[in-house]
Amino acid sequence: MFWVILGAGLVVLALAGILVWWSIPWLSRRMIHHLLTRPMSDTWAELYLSMRSTPPVDFLYSSLRANTGDKVIRPLGSARPAHGLDDLAFVPAQLARRPVLETEPVELAVTLGRHRPRPLTFSMPLFLSGMAYGLALTKEARLALATASGEARIPLNSGQGPFLTEERALAYRYILQFGRWDWNRDPDILRQADMIEIQVGQGAMPGNAVIATPGEVGPEIKRLMRLGPDQAPIIHADLYLTRPDEPAALRDVVDYLRQIHPEVPIALKMGAGNELERDLDVALDAGVDVIVIDGTEGATGNAPITLSDHFGIPSLMALVRAERHLRITHTRDDVDLVISGGFREPGDFLKAYALGADAVGIGTIAMFALAHYQITEAVPLYPPTDLVFYRANPRIPLDVEKAARGLSNFLESCRTEMTIAIRTMGHTSVHQLNPQDLSSLDPEIARITGVRYAGHPWAHQSPATPGQKPSEKAPHGIRKAGGLHRAR
Template sequence: MADILSYITFGIVVFLFVVFLIVIFSWRPIMKMIVKQTGKIIFTDSYQENIIEMMPGFKHMGIQNALENNLRTESGDLLHRPLGSSKNWPHLDPITFIPAQTSPFAVSSEDEVDVSVTIGPKAKKPMKIDIPLMISGMAYGVGVSAEVRLAFAQAANKTGTAVNSGEGGIMQEELDAAGKYILQFSKTEWGKDEKFIKRADMIEIKLGQGAKLGMGAKISPKNLTGRAREVMGLKKDEDAIIHEHFFENQTLKDLKELVDELRDQSGGVPIGAKMGAGGKIEEDIDHLLEMGVDYIAVDGGQAATHAGAPVLSDDFGIPTLHAVVRASNHLKRRKVKDRVSLVVSGGLVIPGHFLKVLALGADAVYVGSAILFATAHSQVTKALPFEPPTQVVWNEGKYSHQFKVEDGAKSAEKFLNASIEEMKTALRAMGKRSLKELSRKDLTSYDELTARMIGIPYTFQPLGGKGK
């Protein structure tokens, strides 16, 4: 038997060696033959039988649209797309900053720049943070894993900023690790304990978001497993329900009473509301002011989510650029900009984006997708190449158990610090020593429509005058 196995092994080795030699010395003729045959098929078959038919088909429909239609066909159910819209929305790129080079002059790189922010300045207990970037609400269980939430909390604490709870479960260890904590008061049965309200440094009533607007969700037990169910107080076979309303037959009066109740229970921390930016944003803001909020969080059309219907992400809302300009303008018209803070999010992923929306009138920025991918950083290689990188961070991800909190926290901290340093460098280049000195006067645009819409100079015309 041993001799037979030896002969078989020897035969396999010889065969593989021969194949290797053939590949080494004959790869060019083999490749030429393959290309010749493939080319003949492509160039001679009729369109009806030609694989190239896919090219005009995909160009007509779009690869993503074709893919999503096949997913709809397979499931026969509502499609849940991660990470929001992939449309090319009008954005911040055509806007540039005006440098200080002759008078005024740039600020020395050795001089400190103040980028601290106060949210809800007229509240009994305003929230003060060291940087204008806050970690957006990415929910535990419903979205990300416990490990990712802990990494967010630690990074926020280290950088002197705040982390938003999102609409998922709230862990005690997360509260212990976080510095400033924003409780997202959502349309759910969980996350509303009095101890959470009293712990919060700010409370955000979630009316909507950019990628899903005011719609809720039903999450089955098979799609929400593990400790998250216990934290959220769900029974074994109970669906996790995110409702569309807080109250039956809901009215603005109900929401105003909710604001007053939360303000009283919390001891006076800023109470705000989050909404997706829509075509009647001024009317929506008026309603929020009627509710008595201390800040408004506006989520633009480019915002992301763990899972949302493409029709909500792609075919509703307005671009973040339009939203921040209209919201800021309206708060000024209502003469409340000094007491009602504006927080903006949606498609803001680099320091230039962050600083531009602050110049356009935002008081702070929620960072979502950018901080999520930064937190995952090199840990995404645990999922690649056979699974998408988000499988490392989602609560139900196949590799979520391999995510290391310490590494994630350090990555998120570095990203926030690096972003702030870039923003400080930009402020110095504009001759500024404080974020409070930044305004629309520091902006220009090489797109004439964008310049006219915002009320900033068009780059083809002299600053403060008209070109001939």
């Protein structure tokens, strides 16, 4: 019986194959005739052209809007292309300038708020950006970030969430955000910060209110925020000191924080917009020590896509404009300049430093490093972010030890590669980096940044910063500490 069934099956398959082979030419002719003679709206061509004019992601957004009638939230920043750092390349030191021997030590440590009694010094020009407990990340993710901060000796930013005593104890240095919300205003909490960052906006959500529903956060979050069971966390649109309906001037907020914690730097965090220079002037007049700018690539866990995709300017443009404005106003030595939003790997960090940043904040890439050792527990059924994003009812618990190890390894790898890159440029310190260590692969980016265009011979171009000369060269062609734009 088995052989009869097998033989019958083979005959059926053979007949089916013959039928398919015979019908393919006929079906092809019919489909092509149908496609070329009927109205486009009656054929599959309309679907193809619709997908060209309306990308699948926009179709997804429209479907979500049509389904709920509510705003569409997308984490991890904008997917729209922006002027980035990929059009810049480092200039290697080989003969005209000599590279540094691999045995030479390289200085990566940086300091923010250097005019304060307790400046913020850390081991390399990186820090972990604000990603709020409860409003963005789980408690386990925050503790893993803090553990990696301690191991890498870089600061951790609290974000907009409630203060966690455990993460403060684990972090190497702690940046506490003070902003447009009611929690974390206790002077005892503020005095535990190594730097206080006044938050007026960020790249994906520049200066707008965020109102969660009571069910979006659990009892512990509400307890730390000092909210009742039916109260919702609210991040208001503007700064205030006592009442949300009575906005306060930035200078008043700075003065208030100085009275509470006079020794540490006071920073300002804002999203980058085309009125950047005017915003900078307000910050300078208020007397902040550090200015943190988040480009439009900056991400958050709960940004409406209209704000994320259609507001602000890219990090590269924001950094160049801010650094230039500080020099023009002769305030570059008064404040430190920090950039965040879209930075992913060591080359990005060093390019930002060469263009004038004193440090770079990272967020999204740090979350992926946290998820590394457990990513197979999420995919393919869930996205990797399920391991770190806060939900009142979490689906996949994050292992703090594994997550911290993944991020610590990532940061150590970045430290190693930055050291190699700095030696390859002929330097022994990150502070020696300057625009002449870069060339631009795109004429427009060269014009925006003032970096020399790689398509023309070096000798035929003017320096990146008109009116300023390269610093003296030390033996073997190594530039002395202190770039073209810094006084240290």
